[in-house]
Amino acid sequence: MSTAERSAAHEVAGVGAMLLGCIADDFTGATDLANNLVRAGMRVVQAIGVPAQPLDSDADAVVIALKSRTLPVEEAIAQSLAALRWLKAQGARQIYFKYCSTFDSTAQGNIGPVTEALQDALAGVPGSDFTIATPAFPDNQRTVFKGHLFVGDVLLNESGMQNHPLTSMTDANLVRVLQAQCRRKVGLIDYKVVAQGEVAIRERIEQLRAQGVAVAVVDAISNDDLMRLGPALKGMPLVTAGSGVAIGLPGNFGIVPSSTASTLPAATGLQAVVSGSCSLATNRQVQAFIQAGHPALAVDPLRLATQGATGVDVVAEALAWAEPLLNQGPVLIYSSADATAVKSVQGQLGVEAAGALVERTLAAIAGGLVTRGVRQLVVAGGETSGACVQALNITQMKIGPQIDPGVPWCHAHTEAAPREGLHLTLKSGNFGADDFFSKAFAVLA
Numbered sequence: 001m002s003t004a005e006r007s008a009a010h011e012v013a014g015v016g017a018m019l020l021g022c023i024a025d026d027f028t029g030a031t032d033l034a035n036n037l038v039r040a041g042m043r044v045v046q047a048i049g050v051p052a053q054p055l056d057s058d059a060d061a062v063v064i065a066l067k068s069r070t071l072p073v074e075e076a077i078a079q080s081l082a083a084l085r086w087l088k089a090q091g092a093r094q095i096y097f098k099y100c101s102t103f104d105s106t107a108q109g110n111i112g113p114v115t116e117a118l119q120d121a122l123a124g125v126p127g128s129d130f131t132i133a134t135p136a137f138p139d140n141q142r143t144v145f146k147g148h149l150f151v152g153d154v155l156l157n158e159s160g161m162q163n164h165p166l167t168s169m170t171d172a173n174l175v176r177v178l179q180a181q182c183r184r185k186v187g188l189i190d191y192k193v194v195a196q197g198e199v200a201i202r203e204r205i206e207q208l209r210a211q212g213v214a215v216a217v218v219d220a221i222s223n224d225d226l227m228r229l230g231p232a233l234k235g236m237p238l239v240t241a242g243s244g245v246a247i248g249l250p251g252n253f254g255i256v257p258s259s260t261a262s263t264l265p266a267a268t269g270l271q272a273v274v275s276g277s278c279s280l281a282t283n284r285q286v287q288a289f290i291q292a293g294h295p296a297l298a299v300d301p302l303r304l305a306t307q308g309a310t311g312v313d314v315v316a317e318a319l320a321w322a323e324p325l326l327n328q329g330p331v332l333i334y335s336s337a338d339a340t341a342v343k344s345v346q347g348q349l350g351v352e353a354a355g356a357l358v359e360r361t362l363a364a365i366a367g368g369l370v371t372r373g374v375r376q377l378v379v380a381g382g383e384t385s386g387a388c389v390q391a392l393n394i395t396q397m398k399i400g401p402q403i404d405p406g407v408p409w410c411h412a413h414t415e416a417a418p419r420e421g422l423h424l425t426l427k428s429g430n431f432g433a434d435d436f437f438s439k440a441f442a443v444l445a
């Protein structure tokens with residue numbers, strides 16, 4: 001879409017540049033949604049928490065990343081409503097509440113209660129009495145059939161999610177799961193309706209409305225389903241979904257996929273990878289990077305734990321190691337280790353203490369690397385990314401081109417890189433191909 005066409009779309013949409021205002025219940029989930037919107041042609045800014053100031057850049061969509069998935073219900077609602085107020089104040093035409101594609105929630109919520117609080121807050125806006133709910137994301141093997149969520153070839157409650165420590169999912173029937181969290185009546189728009197397209201979906205919505213249904217789970221087993229669903233959601237004040245539904249929404253605002261949506265400032269500076277993820281995928285990526293001949297330094301959590309007593313300064317050591325190497329190409333600093341090693345460390349330090357110690361250290365190293373001229377930073381690990389972004393005092397990121405599914409490059413302003421800002425990519429554990437680290441820098445080049 002040309003600039004002229006884009007501003008025309010904005011004019012049609014009304015005052016304020018923002019078309020879609022999104023509220024995501026966790027950090028990497030926010031990036032996943034932003035990435036899908038960019039691929040569908042929207043210029044997207046991701047905000048870390050509810051911004052204190054009005055939006056200062058041009059964006060078709062803003063995704064506010066909260067950490068509300070497992071908060072007590074009242075806190076999750078309060079944060080989500082604060083995000084809604086900010087988005088509405090920026091002129092957002094449609095609100096998108098984004099949750100995990102495995103519908104991660106406890107028996108109390110928070111998907112149902114947050115959805116209803118948003119509906120309550122939007123009461124009076126025509127159409128806000130009805131919304132949809134679907135975590136379908138076929139590109140990531142999440143499909144919904146007859147209201148039942150499949151992860152790959154198995155039902156949600158057989159996918160491993162039944163054992164999740166915080167949000168154990170023991171029922172794949174999302175109508176039942178959501179109804180247990182909602183005061184409002186929950187219904188279903190099934191695959192037969194979705195297959196017929198926009199008109200049939202709208203008719204079904206009216207039918208459900210007449211039956212007193214306020215939230216409908218929607219079947220989708222392919223991207224075609226999501227593309228058929230998109231037009232039927234045009235004008236719906238609130239949409240709730242995983243990141244999949246996002247692929248069908250930009251078209252409602254006259255926006256079509258284009259590479260300009262993902263344009264970032266030109267990349268400059270030195271390159272580094274900081275990895276605190278211990279997932280199987282990340283461990284493979286660390287090995288592939290080392291095998292490709294790049295310098296790599298392992299951070300040992302047990303040395304970290306004793307550095308007060310031994311006088312060792314692991315952060316200073318790591319930065320001194322990296323400094324002479326950075327001019328020759330990307331370096332890797334990692335705590336990533338296999339499950340046996342991690343278990344052993346956790347046994348000695350405690351799970352949370354070990355996690356927090358490593359996160360703090362890697363974040364300080366990331367900060368030090370940027371101070372030393374790194375302007376292209378890859379961070380592996382969801383919690384590790386959160387710690388690094390916090391240490392760099394980053395509050396907003398412009399979303400750029402995708403490296404691998406779900407993981408885009410971003411550009412952010414930080415005091416540590418005052419002039420040109422920082423290109424960074426935040427990779428959650430299991431995302432990315434084995435050559436992700438090398439590929440990331442190639443994509444930016």
Ligand code: ADP
Nearest residue numbers: 277335337345355358359381382383384428429
């Ligand atoms: P992922 O996205 O793969 O879940 P995270 O960064 O979210 O990665 O979580 C990894 C957690 O493990 C972090 O809290 C990190 O500090 C911790 N950690 C990293 N390396 C080690 C290690 N060698 N031993 C124990 N814990 C570690």
